[in-house]
Amino acid sequence: MKILYATSEAQPFAASGGLADVAGSLPKALAAEGQECIVVLPYYVNTIKDSHKENIRYVDHFYVSVGWRAQYCGVFQTELNGVTYYFLDNEYYFKRDFGLYGYYDDGERYAFFSRAVMELIQKFDLRPDIINANDWQCALIPVYYNLYYRNQYNMQNIHTVFTIHNIQYQGRYGLELLEEVLGIPKHYKNIMEYDGDVNFMKAAIEVSEKVTTVSPTYATEILDPWFSHGLDRILKSKTYKTCGFLNGIDTDMYNPEKDPAIPASFSAKSKSGKRVCKKKLLEEVGLPTEDDAPVIGLVSRLVEHKGLDLIKCAFDEMISLGCKVVILGSGEAQYENFFNEMHYRYPDKVSFTCGYIPALAKKIYAGADMFLMPSKSEPCGLAQMISLRYGTIPIVRATGGLKDSIPDYGEPDGKGLGFTFQSYNALDMLGAVRRCTELYYNDSKAWGALVTRAMKADFSWAQSAKLYIGLYKELCGQQ
Ligand code: GLC
Numbered sequence: 001m002k003i004l005y006a007t008s009e010a011q012p013f014a015a016s017g018g019l020a021d022v023a024g025s026l027p028k029a030l031a032a033e034g035q036e037c038i039v040v041l042p043y044y045v046n047t048i049k050d051s052h053k054e055n056i057r058y059v060d061h062f063y064v065s066v067g068w069r070a071q072y073c074g075v076f077q078t079e080l081n082g083v084t085y086y087f088l089d090n091e092y093y094f095k096r097d098f099g100l101y102g103y104y105d106d107g108e109r110y111a112f113f114s115r116a117v118m119e120l121i122q123k124f125d126l127r128p129d130i131i132n133a134n135d136w137q138c139a140l141i142p143v144y145y146n147l148y149y150r151n152q153y154n155m156q157n158i159h160t161v162f163t164i165h166n167i168q169y170q171g172r173y174g175l176e177l178l179e180e181v182l183g184i185p186k187h188y189k190n191i192m193e194y195d196g197d198v199n200f201m202k203a204a205i206e207v208s209e210k211v212t213t214v215s216p217t218y219a220t221e222i223l224d225p226w227f228s229h230g231l232d233r234i235l236k237s238k239t240y241k242t243c244g245f246l247n248g249i250d251t252d253m254y255n256p257e258k259d260p261a262i263p264a265s266f267s268a269k270s271k272s273g274k275r276v277c278k279k280k281l282l283e284e285v286g287l288p289t290e291d292d293a294p295v296i297g298l299v300s301r302l303v304e305h306k307g308l309d310l311i312k313c314a315f316d317e318m319i320s321l322g323c324k325v326v327i328l329g330s331g332e333a334q335y336e337n338f339f340n341e342m343h344y345r346y347p348d349k350v351s352f353t354c355g356y357i358p359a360l361a362k363k364i365y366a367g368a369d370m371f372l373m374p375s376k377s378e379p380c381g382l383a384q385m386i387s388l389r390y391g392t393i394p395i396v397r398a399t400g401g402l403k404d405s406i407p408d409y410g411e412p413d414g415k416g417l418g419f420t421f422q423s424y425n426a427l428d429m430l431g432a433v434r435r436c437t438e439l440y441y442n443d444s445k446a447w448g449a450l451v452t453r454a455m456k457a458d459f460s461w462a463q464s465a466k467l468y469i470g471l472y473k474e475l476c477g478q479q
Helices: 018-032 106-123 140-149 186-192 200-207 216-221 232-236 272-285 308-320 333-345 358-367 383-389 400-405 426-442 444-456 462-476
Strands: 002-006 036-042 057-066 069-080 083-089 130-134 159-164 197-199 210-213 242-244 295-299 324-329 350-354 370-373 393-397 419-421
Touching: 002 018, 002 106, 018 036, 018 083, 018 130, 018 462, 036 106, 057 106, 069 106, 083 106, 106 130, 106 140, 130 140, 130 462, 140 159, 140 186, 140 200, 159 200, 159 462, 186 200, 197 200, 200 232, 210 216, 210 462, 216 242, 216 400, 272 295, 272 324, 272 358, 295 358, 308 333, 308 426, 324 333, 324 358, 333 350, 358 383, 370 383, 370 426, 383 393, 383 400, 383 444, 393 400, 393 426, 393 444, 419 426, 426 444
Parallel strands: 002 036, 002 130, 036 083, 130 159, 159 210, 210 242, 295 324, 295 370, 324 350, 370 393, 393 419
Antiparallel strands: 057 069, 069 083
16 A cells, blocks of 8 residues: 655654654554555755755655645655655745744645645655545645545545544634635635634544544544534544544654663663663752652643643642652743742752753653653643653553553552543642652552563554554555
């Protein structure tokens, strides 16, 4: 099978969050399973490192309709890990200075990209069996395919899958975009419209043959208004084509035995390097290293749905349990201010680094004892899996992919991997932190066994890549 994976970001080229990890690792896993895989993403010329650009070559260009205009689209190409990457270039849209998204014309930028993906397939005669489009930025791909391309020469019999990584970001704009920018005539308005707006994600849910999301629990949760950000009504009518597959992580990239980004290597069999990582982490962030207090790591975008309000409520109590807390992240000012304040209140116990610093993130995964993710909602979450791999015990709210990946330590089957709590409540979170720190302090043998089990847990893509392949084959009518 030939699979075209369309995404607005992918490791190692351009990343702002978990989508980039998935787009960097799932195609590689599909290729390892013998599938032909193509990834298409925008050519963010200011973001992609020169060391990568050296291997990326210009191949061709064409023009793409955006409303009534024709816009230049350059095509660049490279190969990596058995996967072919196409980068679609237009400096007006993608040469920007302040991150990948958040510009006034994002709707137009990704409408251009989506239409350009269709033109690429046609002009390069790619003939994929499957297009898997991801999140709102690529949501117009299945829409354009169905409206304009599916009956054209060399464009027939392409099957469409749309994957939701986070339902909160939908690509919602005023209806005036419809004809002028998206180039979609009024008589197709019903496909694009939702609650009086143009809604990219809703349209993809409407027209794609399958809708997937990134964990089985999230696939159910988004049918509930508490999680759906308004899309439960459309999703309820599409349950026959919706499912959830748990993401994996790239176990080569996240490997404490071979990771050059951490100060000492370690493994489930030989864990002494982890103590070195803890000491070096504390030194780096300026916290004392003499005592053996448990270190809680937190690496997150500082936004509401990550559950930071619970941490705000229970912070003093967490510190009174004897913990140190190492925080890395950036986002809303209210949370950045709060963590700065906590650092000043507890200078020997709390460190806060404001930013998105992958190298420090790895040192936290490796050097902390526990990792806190009290998310209000979490489609999948990758940090809990990465933490496990580095022997750091997750404390999570049982929602979305956190629920599907972290069985509780207290379960009678003895297979628990972390500490979980159910309701979105600060005292419940504190209860989970307390259970975790008690085990750490009172039973070092059991703690050691838990760390070993965590490190041995398998969250590689092997399993889930097979589920995607099964779905793709079903669409192609293969066994
Ligand atoms: C989004 C979700 C996160 C998920 C990631 C990759 O960032 O918020 O939960 O792990 O996408 O699918």
